[in-house]
Amino acid sequence: MSTTTAIDIIPSGAALGAEVRGVDLAHLTDDEFAAISQAWAKHLVLLFRDQKISDDEHVAFSRRFGQLDQAAPNQLGRPFIADQPHMSVISNLIEDGTPLGQLGNAEAIWHTDMSYTEVPPMAAILRALEIPEDGGGDTWFANMYLAWDRMPADLKSRIQGLTVLHDASRDSAGDQRMGQPVVTDPRKAPGARHPIARVHPVTGRTALFLGRRRNAYLVGLAFAESEELLDRLWQHAGQKKFAWVHKWRVDDVIMWDNRCVIHRRDGFDAAQRRLMHRTQIRG
Numbered sequence: 116m117s118t119t120t121a122i123d124i125i126p127s128g129a130a131l132g133a134e135v136r137g138v139d140l141a142h143l144t145d146d147e148f149a150a151i152s153q154a155w156a157k158h159l160v161l162l163f164r165d166q167k168i169s170d171d172e173h174v175a176f177s178r179r180f181g182q183l184d185q186a187a188p189n190q191l192g193r194p195f196i197a198d199q200p201h202m203s204v205i206s207n208l209i210e211d212g213t214p215l216g217q218l219g220n221a222e223a224i225w226h227t228d229m230s231y232t233e234v235p236p237m238a239a240i241l242r243a244l245e246i247p248e249d250g251g252g253d254t255w256f257a258n259m260y261l262a263w264d265r266m267p268a269d270l271k272s273r274i275q276g277l278t279v280l281h282d283a284s285r286d287s288a289g290d291q292r293m294g295q296p297v298v299t300d301p302r303k304a305p306g307a308r309h310p311i312a313r314v315h316p317v318t319g320r321t322a323l324f325l326g327r328r329r330n331a332y333l334v335g336l337a338f339a340e341s342e343e344l345l346d347r348l349w350q351h352a353g354q355k356k357f358a359w360v361h362k363w364r365v366d367d368v369i370m371w372d373n374r375c376v377i378h379r380r381d382g383f384d385a386a387q388r389r390l391m392h393r394t395q396i397r398g
């Protein structure tokens with residue numbers, strides 16, 4: 116009897132990201148799960164291709180990493196998929212006047228998922244069901260350990276020890292969230308405060324922790340100084356040298372560590388169909 120697996124980890128060659136080959140996420144052995152966990156801590160974002168899995172299998176795989184967050188609600192305050200309370204839908208599709216998912220077709224700016232909550236999810240697992248045939252909608256990921264380690268010394272000394280107020284009022288596509296006030300002064304935005312750098316509980320490494328540029332505020336600073344520093348921080352964090360971009364195929368599954376990775380999505384043609392299902396693992 117052998118317990119070896121045929122699992123292959125192929126680094127993207129960029130600052131983060133690796134493809135995992137030789138696994139079926141619907142039938143994972145404990146050894147494979149251990150190898151995936153290890154690769155994830157090292158590469159921060161993992162890609163699995165050709166995963167023809169169901170929503171239930173997607174949920175079951177996600178549960179191996181911890182408890183799941185409830186899905187983001189639709190416009191009626193209910194889960195997008197009635198019998199899948201943990202499955203969010205990211206899509207531009209509209210049926211009978213009702214959006215099937217969130218984020219539309221516009222660019223989604225660099226962000227950390229739900230950083231405006233007290234305990235943001237530690238990870239997300241996103242699966243492609245339909246992808247624009249004409250391209251667009253690529254997803255970018257950036258390594259916030261590196262952004263911290265390589266931050267210019269003068270910038271680092273000015274932000275060291277600060278706390279960021281993460282605005283809850285708008286999503287990464289710029290849309291107003293239901294039930295949130297319109298923010299005119301970011302210093303008074305609804306949301307959560309988090310230290311600007313955090314130690315990752317698994318790797319022990321320090322990562323820069325940013326949410327979204329829009330309506331962010333460095334607590335305690337004069338507004339103009341906060342704006343100047345946030346502009347510099349975001350310019351630094353979103354550099355190509357810290358990033359990896361993924362061009363989706365149907366049946367791709369990507370998981371990212373939401374504690375040390377920011378992500379953004381290119382816009383795409385509104386006439387094209389894009390449909391993704393996503394779980395989030397509780398922080």
Ligand code: OGA
Pocket residue numbers: 205223228239241252253254287378379380391393
């Ligand atoms: C998300 C997200 C980007 C994409 O699911 O949190 O930002 O490519 N998705 O759909």
Ligand code: MN
Pocket residue numbers: 226227228287378
């Ligand atoms: Mn996101």
